[in-house]
Amino acid sequence: MKSPHRVTIIGGGFAGLNCAQSLANDDRFSVTLIDQQNHHLFQPLLYQVATASLSAVDIARSLRAVLGKAQNVSVILDKVTDIACDKNEIITEHGSHSYDSLVIATGARTSYFGKDEWAKHTYGLKNLEDSRQIRHQVLNALERAERCDDIEEQKRLMSVAIIGGGPTGVELAGAFSDLVRRALKTDYRRIDLKDFRIVLIQSGERILKSFSEDHSAYTLERLQELGVEVILGPRVDEVKEGYLHLNDGQEIQAETLIWAAGVGASPITECLECPRDRGGRIEVEPSLAVPGHPNIFAAGDLVSLTDPDGKTVPGLAPAAMQMGKHVAKVLKEDLRLQKTRYADRYLTLRPAYRYKDKGIMAIIGKNAAVAQTGKMKLKGFPAWLAWLFIHLAFLIGFRNKLAVLLSWAFSYLFDKPAARVFSICKEDAKGEPNSGAK
Numbered sequence: 001m002k003s004p005h006r007v008t009i010i011g012g013g014f015a016g017l018n019c020a021q022s023l024a025n026d027d028r029f030s031v032t033l034i035d036q037q038n039h040h041l042f043q044p045l046l047y048q049v050a051t052a053s054l055s056a057v058d059i060a061r062s063l064r065a066v067l068g069k070a071q072n073v074s075v076i077l078d079k080v081t082d083i084a085c086d087k088n089e090i091i092t093e094h095g096s097h098s099y100d101s102l103v104i105a106t107g108a109r110t111s112y113f114g115k116d117e118w119a120k121h122t123y124g125l126k127n128l129e130d131s132r133q134i135r136h137q138v139l140n141a142l143e144r145a146e147r148c149d150d151i152e153e154q155k156r157l158m159s160v161a162i163i164g165g166g167p168t169g170v171e172l173a174g175a176f177s178d179l180v181r182r183a184l185k186t187d188y189r190r191i192d193l194k195d196f197r198i199v200l201i202q203s204g205e206r207i208l209k210s211f212s213e214d215h216s217a218y219t220l221e222r223l224q225e226l227g228v229e230v231i232l233g234p235r236v237d238e239v240k241e242g243y244l245h246l247n248d249g250q251e252i253q254a255e256t257l258i259w260a261a262g263v264g265a266s267p268i269t270e271c272l273e274c275p276r277d278r279g280g281r282i283e284v285e286p287s288l289a290v291p292g293h294p295n296i297f298a299a300g301d302l303v304s305l306t307d308p309d310g311k312t313v314p315g316l317a318p319a320a321m322q323m324g325k326h327v328a329k330v331l332k333e334d335l336r337l338q339k340t341r342y343a344d345r346y347l348t349l350r351p352a353y354r355y356k357d358k359g360i361m362a363i364i365g366k367n368a369a370v371a372q373t374g375k376m377k378l379k380g381f382p383a384w385l386a387w388l389f390i391h392l393a394f395l396i397g398f399r400n401k402l403a404v405l406l407s408w409a410f411s412y413l414f415d416k417p418a419a420r421v422f423s424i425c426k427e428d429a430k431g432e433p434n435s436g437a438k
């Protein structure tokens, strides 16, 4: 019997996991999924871990558990460091793996638009460790403010500045407001959490640029009602420890600086010789194959593509899931065509990926969200309800769904977030600013 086609997938996020699941238990394929983390992470809820509404385990699920029943799929915990295309091999921190077909689905990373030195003064939000650090930083800053006698220092400790007014920035700002003004409001004796300052900085004319103007305006109004200071227009041009300078001369002192302004493709894409856009995303062929490498595919956030219908594929979870499934479809089609009279031109017959737009949504705070899909636009409570249901539906694993549902119900009814516990490490005890920032 012919040995199965070896597919290696790098990354167990939305794209990689959907690709592996679509090939699961198909004995024509032997699949190896490699991820540097042992879990699949539901990134859309990361901000809730950062703001103490959910615990990290609620939004992540072990990749082995998800793929445990897929007999032809092996999971390997390792970091891919290089791709040797000439040998059909990938190099990892702990060894190497040969493949017949390779799927790169390593997602995006936080991008500082060439100012990488800003990373050490700000927190990004891409993985569980980032969200844990933000939560730790903010809760610890409140503890330090509570025992501080200097009013100016207290103000600084009780300030968060978020750079970037896209969905992540908006959701973080709204959730911090809910945290300090509702959930924690009676917990401290020496500081008044009404004084907690949340600043959201967006260089353009409006927040939530990818939404309608009406939704942007509604979101701005709701955030202002929640006590968030929104600065529209100027750009951040200098970042130091606990300090931001904007190009209109404004200065902001804040103990916690969060960078939610940009993403670029994961660095592994640099191992390949292929066309890339300014963000480093691979400009793939319509089938999602990497140009010049017919047996290598890319899927998810690291892809730059305008589909045959003229739609630019966004960096969103539904697009990544669809792309992961599409690559599996192409791999199956390749095998089928190779047994027919079209074997010599199967590469030209690969189906093109078409993005099915599922819409966009962002939550602003309790009972407030915006959502749009096609011509339908929702805002306020209906959008908030839709947001809750859709996020629950897409969360992987029954245990996670139940845990998140219970946490949300508890927070909604009693205004008490679930995940307020953090532990003190030596640097925090010294009270060093931004001890956790990377």
Ligand SMILES: Cc1cc2nc3c(=O)[nH]c(=O)nc-3n(C[C@H](O)[C@H](O)[C@H](O)COP(=O)(O)OP(=O)(O)OC[C@H]3O[C@@H](n4cnc5c(N)ncnc54)[C@H](O)[C@@H]3O)c2cc1C
Pocket (backbone or CB within 6 Å): 010, 011, 012, 013, 014, 015, 016, 034, 035, 036, 037, 039, 040, 041, 042, 043, 044, 045, 046, 047, 078, 079, 080, 081, 105, 106, 107, 108, 125, 126, 167, 168, 266, 268, 299, 300, 301, 302, 315, 316, 317, 318, 320, 361
């Ligand atoms: C804070 C935040 C909020 C978001 N909110 C929404 C939302 O509300 N709705 C929405 O649709 N989308 C949202 N997104 C975007 C969505 O999460 C992404 O589009 C989606 O995760 C992309 O899937 P992916 O598979 O391409 O990458 P990812 O899900 O990022 O998965 C990449 C995987 O690759 C692994 N990996 C990376 N490099 C290596 C390596 N060298 N070796 C081995 N493994 C590696 C990573 O560990 C990770 O598991 C949000 C993203 C963030 C960060």
